[in-house]
Amino acid sequence: MTSVLYDAPGPKAKRRNVLFSVLFFVLLALLLWWVWQTMDDKGQLKWSLWEPFTTSEAWTTYLLPGLADTLKAAALSMVIALPLGAILGIARMSDHRWVRIPAGAVVEFFRAIPVLLLMLFANEFYVRSTGIPSDERPLYAVVTGLVLYNASVLAEIVRAGILSLPKGQSEAAMAIGLRKSQTMSSILLPQAVTAMLPAIVSQLVVIVKDTALGGVMLGFTELLNTRSTLAANYANVIPSFIVVAVIFIVLNFILTSFASWLEGRLRRSKRSTGAVLGADKVDDVNAAEVGDTYGTGAEGRI
Secondary structure (H helix, E strand, O other): OEOOOOEOOOHHHHHHHHHHHHHHHHHHHHHHHHHHHHHHHOOOOOHHHHHHHHOHHHHHHHHHHHHHHHHHHHHHHHHHHHHHHHHHHHHOOOOOHHHHHHHHHHHHHHHHOOHHHHHHHHHHHHHHHOOOOOOOHHHHHHHHHHHHHHHHHHHHHHHHHHHOOOHHHHHHHHHOOOOHHHHHHHHHHHHHHHHHHHHHHHHHHHHHHHHHHHHHHOOOOOHHHHHHHHHHHHOOHHHHHHHHHHHHHHHHHHHHHHHHHHHHHHHHHHHOOOOOOOHHHHHHHHHHHHHHHHOOHHHHHO
């Protein structure tokens, strides 16, 4: 059996794929065994290094406050960057040059600068030009850098998602007399959201991870920063890195799982009206369809 994109594998190809899969899992098992042995030889698997994570002090004093600041910075950045990115993306598609050219310049400028550099510039700006307290300044700088960079990236995602729609959508809207703003808000954007969702979620995951840059360079008390304090107190550098990595993996997995559920729900809602009919209603609908097809009364007998 063949597909539109590729031919179905034959017996030799199936055996080769099985062989490669077995070889991959064997190499993966050897790698994990080597990592385990190396950590054991270096004394990193001793219970004394992992025991702090079984107590509430390590979590309530270090990890949970750091996680709260990470989520706070990421949430603020997402809430600001998403609408700003949508506005910039739509502005880049404007028919007016005085809107399209400045929006394009802003997007290309901030997308080209590393997010860490944006955080550092923002921090210096807040130090020299504002009266923001020093303990709150790192949060402002991190959020500013994340918003400027990710809004520019999201603007391109929005623009690409809208341009990926069939041209007939816009032409049909013009045919019924809709203005471009009405076409964009009522027809193009709702359809493009489903197509854009995976890329948008990937960028949101990047936002969550990039909060760690503020902890490294600006002293922002996010999860990775509080981990260093924990490791200094308990002398468990490697275990603390592993625990924080697991926390990030779980956090981003929850985010991507929610996005996958939301994407599936949006696709299902577009395929149906959402109305649920009982058995008696289904019979009535079928009878009505038969009547419409063959006619009723005198018209049906002609």
